[in-house]
Amino acid sequence: MDFHKAWEENEIKLSENEVIHVPQNDEYMFYQSVASGDIEAVQENIDSHRFLDSNGKGTLSKDPLQNLKYHFVVSVALITRICTEKGMEMERAFRLSDFYIQQLDDIRSIDELCELHARMVMDYTVRMTDLRQNANLSRTTNECLNYIYAHVIDRITIEDLADYLKTSTSHISRLFKEELGISPSDYIRNVKLDKAKNLLRFSDYPIIDISNYLSFSSQSHFSKLFFEETGMTPKKYRETYYGTTWK
Incomplete structure (x- = not known):
């Protein structure tokens, strides 16, 4: 041609x-x-x-x-x-x-x-x-958020973030508190729980598989954190919201 x-x-x-x-x-x-x-x-x-x-x-x-x-x-x-x-x-x-x-x-x-x-x-x-x-967040915080999202299925610690960004854990903790009003560990937990909510709503994976997939220490620990966040057990949450609008 x-x-x-x-x-x-x-x-x-x-x-x-x-x-x-x-x-x-x-x-x-x-x-x-x-x-x-x-x-x-x-x-x-x-x-x-x-x-x-x-x-x-x-x-x-x-x-x-x-x-x-x-x-x-x-x-x-x-x-x-x-x-x-x-x-x-x-x-x-x-x-x-x-x-x-x-x-x-x-x-x-x-x-x-x-x-x-x-x-x-x-x-x-x-x-x-x-x-x-987030448009007003520092580069370090934004890179932390990107790392957390990309590794949500892993067991992430503040030490992992510090190693990835070649900085100190105290520096990261201070930035999270100042810019997000939350500790890095609480932020990581919330991202994992949000992911768990979507998996409960839009998949048929057993609850124990979701817990393992997101690297919670145990199913009971996952259920405890989930209840503290939503006021529901994972089972009740799935029964209530299965198939509803994507979050």
């Missing part, structure tokens, strides 16, 4: 049809709304079906569904990077991106794709609402 010839023919076609891409500022403002946790602005974008608006969007495939899938990938990639810049743990952001892109394999209609896009952008937005304060 002569790509130079194909490119020139494409240029002529676009010029004749006066095809002009949407200004980057419009897209950038939307991505910033997501990254700033502006739920109202993002919901307005969803309700107006802006994702379906083809005006000013490049044609990436002749097939309408495939074209939107390509635009979906571009969108989630940019949102991921901007959210990371605004404080979301890098590992969390990229795992979230991978998760939503993988869902494209099962999409068979434009309506399904629009629903997935709405779910994706709102998922990032809601998470950023909770993480907005």
Whole structure:
């Protein structure tokens, strides 16, 4: 295939049809709304079906569904990077991106794709609402949070964080207290318990397997901490919330 010839023919076609891409500022403002946790602005974008608006969007495939899938990938990639810049743990952001892109394999209609896009952008937005304060965290604290998220299934200690960042445990403890209002061990515990909640809601793994997977010292210790956090046993929590909205 002569790509130079194909490119020139494409240029002529676009010029004749006066095809002009949407200004980057419009897209950038939307991505910033997501990254700033502006739920109202993002919901307005969803309700107006802006994702379906083809005006000013490049044609990436002749097939309408495939074209939107390509635009979906571009969108989630940019949102991921901007959210990371605004404080979301890098590992969390990229795992979230991978998760939503993988869902494209099962999409068979434009309506399904629009629903997935709405779910994706709102998922990032809601998470950023909770993480907005991280934009003001120190580099050391942000790197600690990223390490904790990436190693949530391991038994993590403050010594592990200090070794990873080549600093002292007292320095890390002070930063956590000053910037997050919580000790590193309590933060690690909370991240593990949040992960446990989602596993109880969206998986069929036995409770003892969840406890072991997240490296709690024992199932009884896991159940004790879980009850202190939620006021429910893991069994009761699963019975109450199984299959409900992703946290």
